[in-house]
Amino acid sequence: MWIYEKKLQYPVRVSTCNPRLAKYLIEQYGGADGELAAALRYLNQRYTLPPKVIGLLNDIGTEELAHLEMIATMVYKLTKDATPEQLKEAGLEPHYVDHERALFYHNAAGNPFTATYIQAKGDPITDLYEDIAAEEKARATYQWIINMSDDPDLNDGLRFLREREIIHAQRFREAVEILKEERGQKKIF
Amino acid sequence: MFTTRKQYEPYISPFDPCPPIRVKTYVTAPNLYVGFQPPNLPQFPLREALMKGTLWQVFYDPYYSPYETKGKGDGS
Numbered sequence A: 001m002w003i004y005e006k007k008l009q010y011p012v013r014v015s016t017c018n019p020r021l022a023k024y025l026i027e028q029y030g031g032a033d034g035e036l037a038a039a040l041r042y043l044n045q046r047y048t049l050p051p052k053v054i055g056l057l058n059d060i061g062t063e064e065l066a067h068l069e070m071i072a073t074m075v076y077k078l079t080k081d082a083t084p085e086q087l088k089e090a091g092l093e094p095h096y097v098d099h100e101r102a103l104f105y106h107n108a109a110g111n112p113f114t115a116t117y118i119q120a121k122g123d124p125i126t127d128l129y130e131d132i133a134a135e136e137k138a139r140a141t142y143q144w145i146i147n148m149s150d151d152p153d154l155n156d157g158l159r160f161l162r163e164r165e166i167i168h169a170q171r172f173r174e175a176v177e178i179l180k181e182e183r184g185q186k187k188i189f
Numbered sequence B: 001m002f003t004t005r006k007q008y009e010p011y012i013s014p015f016d017p018c019p020p021i022r023v024k025t026y027v028t029a030p031n032l033y034v035g036f037q038p039p040n041l042p043q044f045p046l047r048e049a050l051m052k053g054t055l056w057q058v059f060y061d062p063y064y065s066p067y068e069t070k071g072k073g074d075g076s
Ligand SMILES: [Fe+2]
Pocket: A038, A064, A135, A138, A164, A165, A168
């Protein structure tokens, strides 16, 4: 089970009314390398990994849900007061027609979220390598969104999320080392 | 130590339609270099760590848009 804390992991501030940024950010909400995909991937894989690394996937998977909430808050703030005209200018009219201002799990191009974005192979090294790749992809996506965004407050939050991806990738790399079981032994290959 | 930004010069054709980007930059994050985290690495003060996204100085590698901070950005 989880215990919910009614606050964000990092404060989300948005300084400009720019619904176009919401269109980019939705990639990290319902996209292939987004926070939903990350949370579902780790929280599902954790059952069939060796016990030594289950806790790691549990912790990171949980944190991804907190990231999902930050992205949702950003998207919501960027769109909640935008006029249909502004949403149209931002290229969000297909979204508006289907969802009005509601959030939805799709990527920046409008493709709905699908479980085919994630995998659970049951082979520990395979799954951890997918997880490392997923973190690097998420890190890169944040870089491209930061490049496209001219909102310094929003970018501050995105920088925090990107830093967390670096840490997650580091911990997954360490998990691989743990499973290799050669750590601490002086061996020359 | 290591650097977390690398550069290369892509091929430029005399017939490129747009003004060429002469130098491309990419990120090589700290997690590529540290391996299994050794004990007793330097930490940030706790409040600062909460805002930076990591307790460990070695893993802190912020990314700025080249368009956001003129001259100070990552450039690519
Ligand atoms: Fe992550």
